[in-house]
Amino acid sequence: MGTGLRALRTARGWSQDRLVYEMRRFAERRLLDIASPASLKVYVSEWENGRRSITDRYAGILRLLFGVTDTELRGAPEPHDEQVDGYADLLSRIDAAGSLGESMVQAFLDQTELLRTMDRQMGATGLVDQMNGHLARMEEALTFAVLPTARRPIAKALAGASTLAAWQALDAGSVERAWRRYELAKKAAQEADSPMYLAHAMGEQAYVLADAGRPQLAVELVRDARTTQANRQSPRLRAWLAAAEAELAAGAGMAEDARRALEDATSLLPDDAEARDPDMASIFLNTDHLARWRGNVLAKLGDSSAMEELYASLASADASFVRARSGLHCDLSQAHLARGELEEARSHLQQARLLANRTGSVRYRRRVELLTGRL
Template identity: 40%
Template sequence: MPAREVTVGDSGATESKLRRARLAAGMTQGEVRAKLTQARRRRGKMPPKEASLKRMYTSWETGAVIPTDWRDELCEVFELPPAALGLVETTPPPALDLPSTFEVVRLDPAVISLLDQQTNFYRLQDRLLGAAIIPQTEAHVRNLEQMLRNALPSGHLPTAAVTLAEAAALAGWQALDAGDLRKAWDLHDIAKSAARQGENPAVLAHVTAQQAYVLLDAGRAADAVELVEYASEPRLLGQVPARLRSWLAAAHAEFLAAAGDRSGAMRRLDQAADVLPAGDNDPELPYLMLNGAHLARWRGNCLARLGEDQAIEDLTAALDGLTTLTSRRAEAGLRVDLALALRKRGDLDESRVQARQAAELAGTTGSARQRARIAELLAA
């Protein structure tokens, strides 16, 4: 008899995460069940009959049941943490006691500072854990939204709004990485509105351009170009730091490359290199790290999208500067780009080597976005 499972009422989270993980891995339900059976035996446990496991797995994917006794096996098969598969119920950190819906509050600079520090803490965690902390960052955004809704007008309101904008943009990027385009778009809309309320042109330009990646992942490269051009208009661009101008130009180049505009992409990449200041980051841009190694990777990404051999040299140079990259997600993306460039050159063996290394990294961060690209490469 199979071990007892926990029945849940809300099926959306489990269904979307577990099914999305399987599709991103490029496996059928039958293939997953076979791997689960092998993993079960390695743990010295007797697997159920195939018909029983088939019924069980279907109930997991539809969200009718959360598999408690199969958690380790599922994490092994998909190379993802439990939270990324919807196998645990995570609760937001208590952090701060914010007001209820029917209360009003005078904004306290010390509280805003603590919330900003909390955003940065999640930002650092994201670089290591990826999708596993999505519930915490989304709860953080909800807390900030509630605080602003209940806040009395004051001179501290713009600072609090910018804090919300940065938190929502982080949560939106995580949703994008997890493959949830609708949620990613909506969170970036929250970020844009908060940035406008905070009257911060730099944050507004950043979150607007970052939202364009949702369009790119949706296969709408031309629309992504249009949105990043709006974010880079002179009325905004003249009010943002040089490192952010460099980032905007590089993002613009990536969207142009995806749209097949080689000359435009190369021109924007040159602009990005021209305005990039020394160092990795700026105190006024806590959400942004950008240096020469990152630009080398970005250039390689663009060239790989355009199918040019030069991409391999640029991406290899970026890989040599790996210590300057900021996250496992960034390294996984770099290796996927390199695998793509190698495949287009015809070097299939080395392409698969890079794709497998990227798959290991993507598994630790729960990146459905990268895993979908990797599955396509390994299937080729």
């Protein structure tokens, strides 16, 4: 129990005093009455050392501060006894799932889109309970839907939502949850007979491997994603997967492979003004997004031409993609570092840190700290 809280706190780089301060600030914003700073400091110490259980009241605050599940904060709940005679309950759930129509599936999709919009603007930390509830409702519906005609639309909606939830978990530093969410997304995509959602989940899951220190394995996984029924993938998705391979290959030190994948992404991307894939709401990619991605790859390769791409992307960046802007400033800091321009690198790193803190992004905060160590 305490180890989880301590790990979450240290992942943010917070002292116990900082955690107390953040808890007090959170409570003041929401007009909540909580203990004094002195008492909270005692509570935090006792929570982390296992001498006091985290109450529901404070767990609710801590989950939103860190963007984690209750299980990640306090440990797995005690198992409940199974119902001895559950036929009536089973049939009730089957009937409820069978009555789901197109309108309910569309409601699932609309909720996912709302959570996606909130995530990119505000970060994922405050959405973990909403996302978990959203996934639980879809999993419940899929579990008790009987016929394939009823299951496939739900499975497809679940695949898209699970991939989003996985990326949010990765951003919040909950890597095991991220991995499990990607596995759920892949299984749902397979049941839905949707190679596009399967390939996208595989492509994003490769980033977990890269972050965990297995860059070559990450490249192999995204390459498998590119060949997963490629004839049934949309051009925009194929371009997205190629760009992902370029970034992961650059991180693995595979310069030629990265440049070749970038060329593939450029040639595959549709020449239109659209940013969203009409066949897959999860994909955002147009020429501006690809330019930012190209700058990221070139910065990782130490290519001097990265600077022009990155500054052009910064000037045209959509203000609603707050977390992406944090990554863009990280890329610019890395590009300036490669040229020995330390003041410029520090300036962009400060902007990256502010945006990472604003969205609660543990993943980008880790990157900021790695770059800070090079200054």
